[in-house]
Amino acid sequence: MGEPTAGGPQPAPTAGGPEPAPAARVPLRHSLMLRLLGTSVLLTVCAVVATAWLTVATTTRAIEKEQGQSLADDVSVYDEMITYAIDHRDWSAVTPVVDDLASRTGRRIVLLDPVTRDPVAESAPGPALRDARPSAIVDPLDLDPALAASRQRSSIDTRVVGPYQLGDDQRAGIRKTAQDHRGCLVNRAGLTAEIVELPGGRSTVAILDADADADRGRSLVCPEPALLREPFPSEVAPLAELLDRTETCLGPAAASIDLAITPSLEVEVLRTLPGAPTEAAARACVETSLHDQLRAYVAPPVLLFVTDATATDPGLPTADLSTGNLLRIAGVAGLVLLLTVAVTVGVGMRLVRPLRALAEAAREPVDRQRPVPVTTRDEIGSLATAFNDLAHRRDQLERQRRAMVSDVAHELRSPLTNIRAWLEAAQDGLAPADTRTLELLTEEATLLQHVIDDLRDLAAADDGTFSVHPEPTFVGDVLSQVVEANQGTAAAAGITMTGTVHGDPQVVLDAVRLRQLVGNLVGNALRHTPAGGSVTVDGAVRDDWLTIEVADTGIGITADDLPRLFDRFWRADASRSRRTGGSGLGLPIARQLARAHGGDITVASEPGRGTHVTVRLPARSPVSPR
CATH class of the missing domain: 3.30.565.10 (Histidine kinase-like ATPase, C-terminal domain)
Known part of the structure; x- marks a missing residue:
């Protein structure tokens, strides 16, 4: 679409009316190109700032991971080490596991003794880590809450069962009892229950109903079998040892509180006397005692380091934001901004040119308007097409209006001509003004009234007042x-x-x-x-x-x-x-x-x-x- 120029020839006024006054140019502050330019500049500045922030944040995160200060992306390494510590009582055979993890993750994995800082296992040689900060401490009895929250029973991994591990026959027997008890609760007491199997092999029945009468219905209709709440012979000695350790932890205050530890390692306070410790203190002693009791069944704690396999010195960052780097970033940002302004000005001029052509075409007199060329398929091309359609429909309406005026004139001319002819004939004495003449005039007037009534009805329908x-x-x-x-x-x-x-x-x-x-x-x-x-x-x-x-x-x-x-x-x-x-x-x-x-x-x-x-x-x- 060509852009009309201000200095080109102006159309001459038409006989149909005065020439419309030329419209004033759009002020620069309201220009579409200026708004497009401002929007692009704002977006570019935001993009540059966001990119710089992202670069700094990414670099800082990489440095922190190299120094072993974050293990968010290496949880699998921690989980593997915890699993190994649960299944073994020392770290003598951990080297193949460390090597396999290092090959799968592409990281250098090092285990150090927490006391001597001597290497326990190392996937590849590298810089010394004696003074570095560890990524985590591998201890299944003292889990990192941020890395292993899904398997926590307080701070002890629930998979550590130690002397509370049941045999296959015991597992099968207690599961059969739990299934029978659940069937009674569901079928007879009308409750919703499920079987929960603990890592040690003991099965329990958990009632899911929130009804306050659930416990009463269970005790009256389906009392809990003794096998589910009493320890097996193999559990009696470990539970007694745990209770002794707890009383030792409580000291003299143990005489004022009567505790019981269930086979599921839950604490029950049966009786308290004046001066007894709080229930929270008692539970803390039980956890400490269980920690000491299970220590012999897992590997000792070690320090875990997960670093970049290519790092030469974990104490030094591999990237920095010096003055030179900052100047280079500023130069690149300025170049991007300059290119954005140039491209925006070019695109804006191409966008404004067809819009100006549409505006000039719309200002043309009605009888001299011509369709504007459609040169694009974007929104502006769609606007030009809509403009041409509108002009075409307006031409059609104008032709219909002229045709209707002609039809109305034709319909009204015949009865009016007849009425005038009869009246002039009667006035000149050529026709008698008798009853027959009046009937003819009445008939023509009736025809004229019918036309007017029909036109009135159609006009009401067009105006929406019908x-x-x-x-x-x-x-x-x-x-x-x-x-x-x-x-x-x-x-x-x-x-x-x-x-x-x-x-x-x-x-x-x-x-x-x-x-x-x-x-x-x-x-x-x-x-x-x-x-x-x-x-x-x-x-x-x-x-x-x-x-x-x-x-x-x-x-x-x-x-x-x-x-x-x-x-x-x-x-x-x-x-x-x-x-x-x-x-x-x-x-x-x-x-x-x-x-x-x-x-x-x-x-x-x-x-x-x-x-x-x-x-x-x-x-x-x-x-x-x-």
Whole structure:
């Protein structure tokens, strides 16, 4: 699209009106290009700042990982080491495991003794780590809460069972008892329960109901079997040892509290005396005692280091933000900003050029407007297409307006000419001013009034002020009135006219408008039906719709003319006048009446075989029928 220039030739004023004043240019502060430029600059600055921040954050994170200060991405290494410590009582065979983890992760893995800082295992040679900060401490009895929260029972890994490990026969027996107890709770007590198997092999039944009567129902209907709450012979000695260790931890205060430790290692406070320690203190002593009891069953703690396999010195960072680096970052950011401004200015000018062409085309006088070329497929091309469509529709409306004015003038000219001719003849004494003359004048005035009434109805429909006044109406009465009113015309033309109504339907609609609608259809059918033919009117309510059918055996309508049937002032036979062919407004008004009631009209016709018109209106029934 070419951009109109300010210095080019200006169109001459037209005779249709004064030349429109040229529109002022858009102020620079409101320019689309300036706003686009500002937005791009803002986005670029934000992108540069975000990139710099991301670079600094990423570099800092890499440095922290090299120094062993973070193990967020190496949880699998920690988990493997914890699993090994649970399954072994020392670290003598850990080297193959460390080597395998190092090959899979690409990291250097080192285990050091926490006291002497001597190497326990090392996946590859590298810088000494005696003074470095460890990534984590591997101890299944003192888990890192940030790395192993999913398996915590306080700070002890739940997989560490030590002397509380049950044999296969014991596992099977207690599971069978738990299944029977769960079946009783579900089937007899009506509770929701599930079996929970602890790492040591002991099974328990957990009730999931939040009902306060759950415990009462369990104790009354399904008492807990002794096997689920009493220790096996192999558990008696470890539980007694744990209880002794707990009493030793409590010291003299142990005499004022009566504790019990279940086979599931839960603490129960049975009785307290004045001066007894708190329940929290008692549980802390139980945990400390369990920690000491299980120490002999797991490997001792070690320090874990996970570093970069290529690092030469874990104490030095591999990247820095010196003054030179900062200047280089600033230079690159400035270059990116400059390129962004240049590209934005170029793109903005290409965007504004077709918009200016559209604005100039819109300012052209109506009679000299031409379609603007569509050169792109983006939003601006879509706007140009919409502009051209709008101009095309406006031209169509203008042609329709001119045609309608011509049709209205034609329809009004004939009766007005006849009235004037008769009046001038009577005034000149050429025609007597008798009753016959008055009847002719009245007839022409009536025709003129009909045209005006039809035009008024169509104008109301176009303005949206076409209204109906629905009320309970017996359809049979309305159709009978229409048939009786047109019987005289039908008899004079030698046409048989009949009307049929199935049942006695009563619906809510405007009776006057319905009579007008059906009357227009019947009148149109009578005008196009030759002598010896017939016109039938049929009405019925089917599937909540009022269906009125007007059928004739007239001349019919060709397939090419059917789409134009509801055009205003259109007649199938152009030679017909208003007296012989109607005004061409009856069917458009009938359709508007049907649509005002929420319905519509359809037409089926064949030349020489007649026309069948169907009106469908919503049948809203009143409260009570007749």
